[in-house]
Amino acid sequence: MVMVINMKLKFDVEGMMCAACSAAVERAVSKLDGVESAQVNLLAKLLTAEFDESKTDSEAIITAVKKAGFQATLHEETPPANTQDIKDMDDNSLMEYMRQLKNKKK
Numbered sequence: 339m340v341m342v343i344n345m346k347l348k349f350d351v352e353g354m355m356c357a358a359c360s361a362a363v364e365r366a367v368s369k370l371d372g373v374e375s376a377q378v379n380l381l382a383k384l385l386t387a388e389f390d391e392s393k394t395d396s397e398a399i400i401t402a403v404k405k406a407g408f409q410a411t412l413h414e415e416t417p418p419a420n421t422q423d424i425k426d427m428d429d430n431s432l433m434e435y436m437r438q439l440k441n442k443k444k
């Protein structure tokens with residue numbers, strides 16, 4: 339059985355002013371070979387792209403956005419304070435950690 343696990347990445351997109359802009363970005367990115375979906379959140383200026391890593395990559399997506407007339411950069415998720423801590427966690431403490439993260443965001 340072949341399982342294709344799509345990569346999901348977020349990009350910050352600069353220069354979008356209205357729904358037509360975000361639609362242009364979505365269109366440009368979804369046209370790429372290997373891209374499953376491209377969704378733009380205009381208010382957050384965020385592009386979420388789901389793609390097959392074996393067919394395309396973040397560079398190609400950024401280039402497609404640029405060609406459409408906008409600037410894109412990989413969106414940096416705020417990394418956890420210490421990744422090693424998380425690796426060492428058992429399931430219960432990991433759940434607790436996630437719960438705390440969620441609460442922080444509210």
Ligand SMILES: [Cu+2]
Pocket residue numbers: 354355356357358359360
């Ligand atoms: Cu526009």
